[in-house]
Amino acid sequence: MTPNNPMSAADVAPPANHVGRLILAPRDAEVTPDRERLLGILSDAGFIADRIPGRECAYRIGPEFSALIAFVGCAVAIASEPRTGSPFCHVVVPSVSAYPRWFQGRNTRAPRCPGCRARLSDWPLRVEQFEQSARTHGLDRQDSAVICPVCGESRPIWSWDWKQQGGFARLLIQVEEIFPGEAVPTDAFLEQLERYSGCAWRYFYVQD
Incomplete structure (x- = not known):
């Protein structure tokens, strides 16, 4: 059953000095792999550890996290333990939403x-119009279509090329306290997600 009030990236409130998040999501924004199975995949891979007390959808990073996420440039020291008011690297897997968020x-x-x-x-x-329509009428591919002002092709708003600077998803993995471009999921990790979830994955960054 799809929850009526799905969580979004803002539902796990970041601290005031939050640097950003890395988001992994199915390449097709309409696809929703089973969330419990996905959590099992992440746990078995060592990407996540135990759940963070008081945060239903948030998890500590697992023992293989640094092998599955490659940090770019110089060695990066990340805080991985919760401390009141301080940012720390952790993983959030929100509930599935009724339409691409x-x-x-x-x-x-x-x-x-x-x-x-x-x-x-x-x-x-265009995004605002889609969200208003989806909240009122549910997911409708016709209502979500955007006509290109140059070539005239019509495509759902979520299928436009947002690069790695934003995107849509019904189910996603948020890695908190990652500056845009600071870290990338390894090819092996993306292949593992695809193999066990049954769909291809992409990633992008959001900086508050």
Whole structure:
């Protein structure tokens, strides 16, 4: 059963000095692998450990986390234990939402048409219209369609090319306290997710 009030990225409140999050999600924003199975996959892989007390959907990072997420550049020291008021790296797997939810940050930029590569300059309005329609009428691919102002092709708003600066998902994995571009999931981890969940995955970053 799909919950009526699904969690979003804001439901686990970050501290004031939150640096950002890495989000992994099915490449097809409409796809929803079984959440309990996904948690089992992440636990078996050593990506997550035990649940953080008082946070239903949040987990400590597991013993293989640093082998599955590659940090870019110099060696990065990350805090992984909860401390009151201090940021720490952890994983959040929110409940499945009834329709593709929008995740953006101050790093989000206009998406490009997958066909002609034209930019969608009025994307904030298009996203708002889609969310209003989805909340009122549920998921409707026709209502979610956006016509490219250049080539005229019609595609759901979530299928535009948002690069790694935002995106849509009904089920996702949030890695908190990751600066955009600071870390990437390894190919082996993405392949593991695809093999056991039955769908391809992508990743992007959101900076509050």
